[in-house]
Amino acid sequence: MLPVTSRTRGFSLLELLVAMMIIAVIATLGFKQYQKYSANARYLKAQDDIRIVADGLDQYYLKHARYPDFGSYEAMVDNNSPLVKESMIKVGMSPQDPFGQPYEGKSTRGNYELKCQGDPNHPNEFGPFNRTPGQGMTTLNAAPVGATAPATGSPAPGGGK
Numbered sequence: 001m002l003p004v005t006s007r008t009r010g011f012s013l014l015e016l017l018v019a020m021m022i023i024a025v026i027a028t029l030g031f032k033q034y035q036k037y038s039a040n041a042r043y044l045k046a047q048d049d050i051r052i053v054a055d056g057l058d059q060y061y062l063k064h065a066r067y068p069d070f071g072s073y074e075a076m077v078d079n080n081s082p083l084v085k086e087s088m089i090k091v092g093m094s095p096q097d098p099f100g101q102p103y104e105g106k107s108t109r110g111n112y113e114l115k116c117q118g119d120p121n122h123p124n125e126f127g128p129f130n131r132t133p134g135q136g137m138t139t140l141n142a143a144p145v146g147a148t149a150p151a152t153g154s155p156a157p158g159g160g161k
Helices: 013-064 073-077
Strands: 104-108 111-116 129-132 136-139
Touching (some): 013 073, 073 104
Antiparallel strands (some): 104 111, 111 129
């Protein structure tokens, strides 16, 4: 048995609880930042996907003097699409955005419009955007915090300024 006056080595319960609370606070802050950067990466990937398809439509316009007729974004990225067959966009592009929602889009002989709904969990930071010929990428809500402004792209052939 140990004498009452001597102290055993180790940590007290209070010291362990304080250390665990500090670790929990740091982990919570780190996880929040991870979620923010992860959402920003998915948003930038969605912008890039829309830009690739828009550039493919613009290349098609340059080659054929008209846009192809598509009723949906899914038809644009399908493996039988003229954009894929003529190597204007890459094979296997997803019809869904990185947030799991379908991209929207349509094109006619003289125009096209491509849309992404953005992050449904953070609509103020990573909101919807669209792209049309001559307009480039237009963000429909505020730009994401820490992200650069959406790319404007070059005007489409035969489009406005």
